[in-house]
Amino acid sequence: MAFFGFKDFDRLSEVDLDIYRFMTANVETVPYLRVRDIAQEAHVSNSSVMRFIHKLGYNSFPEFKLSFQTEHQTVQANNHQLGFITADNFPPDIYAKLELVADRLQQADSIIYCGMGSSAALAEYAARQTAAVGFNSFCVKDPFYPLVTQLKNTSNNLLVTFTVSGKTTELIEMLNNFVTNEDVTLVAVTADPTSPVALMSRYVLSYSTEQKRVEKYYDLTTQVPAMYLIEQLLSFARRLALAN
Incomplete structure (x- = not known):
C-alpha cells in the first residue's frame, strides 16, 4: 500500500490517471485537501477519487492522507541524504x-x-x-x-x-x-x-x-x-x- 511506489498502472482507468497526475504534481498540498477539492482540481467526481484511493489499497481518505504525507517526507529525506564520500x-x-x-x-x-x-x-x-x-x-x-x-x-x-x-x-x-x-x-x-x-x-x-x-x-x-x-x-x- 503506497502512492509514490505504485507501479500497477494497468489497473488504473483514464479517470484514475487524471487523479494520479494531479496528486504527483501537487505533492505539497494534497495532504491538506479534501476529497471534493481533489475532485474539483482533477475535474472528476468525489466518488472517482474514493475509488482511486481504494484501488491503491487504502480503506479511507484520512488513512490515505496520513500515508501520503509520511511517504513524501521519507522520499524527501532519501533525496537529501548526506553522502559526501565513498x-x-x-x-x-x-x-x-x-x-x-x-x-x-x-x-x-x-x-x-x-x-x-x-x-x-x-x-x-x-x-x-x-x-x-x-x-x-x-x-x-x-x-x-x-x-x-x-x-x-x-x-x-x-x-x-x-x-x-x-x-x-x-x-x-x-x-x-x-x-x-x-x-x-x-x-x-x-x-x-x-x-x-x-x-x-x-x-x-x-x-x-x-x-x-x-x-x-x-x-x-x-x-x-x-x-x-x-x-x-x-x-x-x-x-x-x-x-x-
Missing part, C-alpha cells in the same frame, strides 16, 4: 599509500603543509592537527614564502602539498626548488594523480571528485575527500608512534 572516491591502494606516508611523517624532523585558496585552509588544519599530536609541523599558505631559506641546513623534511588540480603554477614553481633535494620528501594530495604536482612528488595521495568552478576563477570543489585523507594519515601516524 570508497569510489579513492584508488584501491589508498590505505597502503597512507601507511607509507604515515611512516615517513612519523620519522620526519619537520612536516610542512602547503596549499593555496581553499587548499590553504586544509593545509592549516593539517598542520595544527599534526602539531597537536606531537609532531613538528607548520603551514605555508604563500607560495612565495622563502621556504628554501628556512629549510637550508636542515634535513629529513616532509613537504605535503594540497591541490585539487595539481596544476597551479605558483605551487609548481615552489616545489621545483625541492624536486632534487634529498632532504625534502614531496607528498601530493590531489584529485589528479597525473598532474605536474603529482608527478613531481614521491608519494601521491589521490582522490576523485567532480571539480566545480564558478565564473572560471572561484573553485567550489568539495574538500571532503582531502579532509578524510588528513584524518586517516594522522590516525595511522599516531598508531605508528604508539607502537614505537
Whole structure:
C-alpha cells in the first residue's frame, strides 16, 4: 500500500490517471485537501477519487492522507541524504599509500603543509592537527614564502602539498626548488594523480571528485575527500608512534 511506489498502472482507468497526475504534481498540498477539492482540481467526481484511493489499497481518505504525507517526507529525506564520500572516491591502494606516508611523517624532523585558496585552509588544519599530536609541523599558505631559506641546513623534511588540480603554477614553481633535494620528501594530495604536482612528488595521495568552478576563477570543489585523507594519515601516524 503506497502512492509514490505504485507501479500497477494497468489497473488504473483514464479517470484514475487524471487523479494520479494531479496528486504527483501537487505533492505539497494534497495532504491538506479534501476529497471534493481533489475532485474539483482533477475535474472528476468525489466518488472517482474514493475509488482511486481504494484501488491503491487504502480503506479511507484520512488513512490515505496520513500515508501520503509520511511517504513524501521519507522520499524527501532519501533525496537529501548526506553522502559526501565513498570508497569510489579513492584508488584501491589508498590505505597502503597512507601507511607509507604515515611512516615517513612519523620519522620526519619537520612536516610542512602547503596549499593555496581553499587548499590553504586544509593545509592549516593539517598542520595544527599534526602539531597537536606531537609532531613538528607548520603551514605555508604563500607560495612565495622563502621556504628554501628556512629549510637550508636542515634535513629529513616532509613537504605535503594540497591541490585539487595539481596544476597551479605558483605551487609548481615552489616545489621545483625541492624536486632534487634529498632532504625534502614531496607528498601530493590531489584529485589528479597525473598532474605536474603529482608527478613531481614521491608519494601521491589521490582522490576523485567532480571539480566545480564558478565564473572560471572561484573553485567550489568539495574538500571532503582531502579532509578524510588528513584524518586517516594522522590516525595511522599516531598508531605508528604508539607502537614505537
